[in-house]
Amino acid sequence: MxxxxxxxxxxxxxxxxxxxxxxxxxxxxxxALFVELARIDGEFSSAETETILTILKDRYGLSAxxxxxxxxxxxxxxADSLDLWQFARLINxxxxxxxxxxxxxxxxxxxxxxxxxxxxEHYLMNKLRNLLRLSHEDVIAVKLKVKRx
Numbered sequence: 512m513x514x515x516x517x518x519x520x521x522x523x524x525x526x527x528x529x530x531x532x533x534x535x536x537x538x539x540x541x542x543a544l545f546v547e548l549a550r551i552d553g554e555f556s557s558a559e560t561e562t563i564l565t566i567l568k569d570r571y572g573l574s575a576x577x578x579x580x581x582x583x584x585x586x587x588x589x590a591d592s593l594d595l596w597q598f599a600r601l602i603n604x605x606x607x608x609x610x611x612x613x614x615x616x617x618x619x620x621x622x623x624x625x626x627x628x629x630x631x632e633h634y635l636m637n638k639l640r641n642l643l644r645l646s647h648e649d650v651i652a653v654k655l656k657v658k659r660x
Contacts, residue, residue, distance in 0.1 A: 599642035
């Protein structure tokens with residue numbers, strides 16, 4: 512477990528993480544945000560699992576086997592974490608605002624998959640906006656874009 516954590520934070524600490532490890536860690540961090548949104552209501556359904564797997568395969572070009580492993584690892588990392596800051600820090604250190612806005616767009620699509628946003632989802636999206644250092648205006652613009660589509 513210590514090796515996983517060292518590897519997970521190696522990129523952000525300037526450590527010796529290989530490019531493949533760093534990319535994997537970024538995938539874990541991003542997937543962790545997807546998982547957190549999916550389970551924010553206290554339930555992580557098979558439909559939500561399938562939605563995340565589809566996003567990982569279609570949007571990020573990951574194989575089905577890798578997407579499955581990534582989802583399990585992200586779920587474990589979330590269970591072992593105190594909050595979302597560690598994931599946001601890794602994303603902030605490695606992704607541009609454009610890339611972070613793409614993540615926000617995916618999250619908004621997940622929120623509105625059922626046509627509505629509950630209070631827990633609203634809270635989490637505001638929290639993620641702050642953690643990812645994004646402007647309120649940009650996040651709302653993406654939200655409106657998603658609602659219109």
